[in-house]
Amino acid sequence: MPVIAVSPLSRxxxxxxxxxxxxxxxLLAENQHFHRPGVIDAARHLKLGVNDVANPARGLVHPQxxxxxxxxxxxxxxxxxxxxxxxxxxxxSRSPAAALIAALAVRPxxxxxxxxxxxxxxxxxxxxxxxxxxxADALLQREGRLIEAVRGIGRGAEFVGEKPxxxxxxx
Numbered sequence: 001m002p003v004i005a006v007s008p009l010s011r012x013x014x015x016x017x018x019x020x021x022x023x024x025x026x027l028l029a030e031n032q033h034f035h036r037p038g039v040i041d042a043a044r045h046l047k048l049g050v051n052d053v054a055n056p057a058r059g060l061v062h063p064q065x066x067x068x069x070x071x072x073x074x075x076x077x078x079x080x081x082x083x084x085x086x087x088x089x090x091x092x093s094r095s096p097a098a099a100l101i102a103a104l105a106v107r108p109x110x111x112x113x114x115x116x117x118x119x120x121x122x123x124x125x126x127x128x129x130x131x132x133x134x135x136a137d138a139l140l141q142r143e144g145r146l147i148e149a150v151r152g153i154g155r156g157a158e159f160v161g162e163k164p165x166x167x168x169x170x171x
Contacts, residue, residue: 008162
C-alpha cells in the first residue's frame with residue numbers, strides 16, 4: 001500500500017529517517033531556505049516556491065497550474081517502495097493538499113470522498129489548500145469530485161501544534 005508522510009518543516013529530518021523516505025516534496029515560500037535531510041535523494045526532491053494562499057495577494061506566490069502539474073509529474077515518478085515525504089511550514093494546508101493530489105496522480109481509480117475522509121482520519125487539523133485542490137481537480141479530470149470531497153471534510157480542527165501524520169491509500 002502506498003504511503004505518504006506529511007510533516008511540518010521542523011520535523012522533516014526526523015520523519016524522513018523514521019519512515020525511511022527517499023523522496024520528498026517541499027511546498028514553502030520562495031527563497032525559504034532549509035536543509036534537505038541526507039536520506040532524501042537530491043534528484044528526487046521537488047521544491048516548489050508557493051505560499052499558503054487561496055487567493056492572489058501582493059508579494060506572495062499564489063498556487064498556479066505549474067505547481068500542481070509538478071506535484072502530479074513527481075508523484076507519477078515515485079517508485080512507491082518507500083514513503084513519499086511531503087512537507088510545508090506547518091503540515092496543515094499545502095502538504096495535505098499535495099498528499100491528496102499525489103495519491104490521485106498515482107491511483108486515479110480512488111474514490112475522492114473516501115480519500116478525503118482517510119486524510120481527515122489521519123489528521124484532524126488538516127485543511128487542504130483550496131486553490132491547490134481546485135487546480136488539481138481540473139488537471140486530474142476529477143470533474144468536481146475532489147473539490148466536493150475536500151469541502152465535505154470541512155476545515156480541520158483548531159491548530160494545536162505541528163503534528164506529522166501518515167496517509168496510506170489504495171489497496
